[in-house]
Amino acid sequence: MPRCTHQGCQKEYDESDNVDGSCSYHPGGPVFHEGLKSWSCCQNTNKPVLEFDAFMALPPCTKGVHSSAPPPKPTTTNTSSSSTAPANNANHVVTSSNGVETYGPPPVAAPSSSSVTAPVPAAAPPAPVVIEEDDLSIPVPDGARCKRLACGAVWEGESVSRGTGDKAICRFHPQSAIFHEGSKGYLCCKRRVLEFDEFMKIEGCTTGHHLFVGPKRDETKEELVTCRLDHYQTPLQIHVSAFAKGADKERSKIIFETQQLHLDLFLPSNKRITRSVTLYGPIDPSTSSFRILGTKVEMILQKPNAASWPLLELPPAGSELPPGYALTFGVSGRTGTVGGKEIVLAPEELARRAR
Ligand SMILES: [Zn+2]
Ligand SMILES: [Zn+2]
Ligand SMILES: [Zn+2]
Ligand SMILES: [Zn+2]
Incomplete structure (x- = not known):
């Protein structure tokens, strides 16, 4: 067919x-x-x-x-907002050719001649990748598909899908998809493509068992769940929404640290979200705030200096990053002084090095 x-x-x-x-x-x-x-x-x-x-x-x-x-x-689409910024505005937005926005005073020299890029240093501890397995006692419904990324195998019964043949082998990506400026791939492996249908064809880099039903959940026990985090930013603030419905205002906790955000949210039906986010850059915990609403938790992270974060979360060390995630270094110094230039690290870069 x-x-x-x-x-x-x-x-x-x-x-x-x-x-x-x-x-x-x-x-x-x-x-x-x-x-x-x-x-x-x-x-x-x-x-x-x-x-x-x-x-x-x-x-x-x-x-x-x-x-x-x-x-x-x-x-x-990659629209530049620099053309709409008024001249001599202190919050001039510069969008470099790789799509990374930086905020700050208008550059004196052309950015291309005064900036170099460096890879993200390996500072954050790598997050362990947990691979879930089916609980074999849970019946698999007819027509179930393997839930692993890039597999999609259809359940063909115990002897085929969990047997010793080729159809029992799952080829998948254990880590999530990553998209940046048209480049598409998976965090777990290096292949990057531009076209969406090429991306859909990137073969799994890892082999294992299919995942049709997942591990058993104990209904009486607290169930750890995840939630979607959305964010947008202004030069001085990051607005983060955690889509957790009906979080208990009394028991839930949100803790801000200089470069960490900790969520411990208690939801209806014994569900709980615990999540720690290593932030891309530093924040001021004392002026950052949150509100627990009926449908979500809203947080406002205060940046110490005007800066644009290309990501909310610092990627784990060793992640294969597409171009554009590289940090931009500014160079300052008195004009005409040979050897008087020094590399100025972006604030988020300084925070990372201090850890
Ligand atoms: Zn169709
Ligand atoms: Zn992979
Ligand atoms: Zn549509
Ligand atoms: Zn599979």
Whole structure:
């Protein structure tokens, strides 16, 4: 049977039974912009999301017939806000060619001649990657698909999907997808591609067992869950929303440290979120604040100096970062003094080195 190439469908279909309405899909292409992901066909109804998994779960917006024609190409937009900043404004925004925004006074010299880039130093401890396994006592529903990234194998019964044959082998990516300025790949391996359908074809770098149902959850026990973190920033503040519904105001805790954010949120039905985020740059814990609302927790992180963070969270050491994550170093010094120049580290860089 042919496989439908429509984005959001990709099911196998029977040409003789391909009636109008049998395919649910996105006629547009994926749009990735500054970490936000959406479909060009339904950006207003399906709000852009940050996580790749959430993007893949956005409901298809259009019904039609299945097709085996090649899918459309993704579009990546990169608008520079520097052209709209008034001249001589202290909060002049500079967007370099790699898309990293920096705030500060207007540069005297052209940024290209006075800046060098350096890789992110290995300071943060690497986060261990936990690979979940199926609890073999949980029955697998018919038609279940492997939940691991880049696998998608369909359950074909105990003897096939958990046997010794090739169909029992899962080839997957243990770490999440990473998108930056059009470059797409997975944190766990080095391959980077530009096209979305090339990305969908990056073969798993790790082999193991499929994950159809996951480990057993004890209903009476507290269940640790995760939540989506969204953020946007101004030169001096990072506004972070943790999408945790109904967090208990009495028991939940949010702790700010100079370069850490700790969440301990108690949710209804014995669910709990504990999460520590190593921040990209330093904050002032005493002036940072939070509010626990019905649908989310809002936090305002105060930056000590005007700076733009390309990411909220400092990536684990050893992560293969695409170009654009590199830090920009400014060079200051008196003009005409030979050897009088010194490298000035960005504040977030200084904080990292001090740790
Ligand atoms: Zn759509
Ligand atoms: Zn289809
Ligand atoms: Zn991988
Ligand atoms: Zn699998």
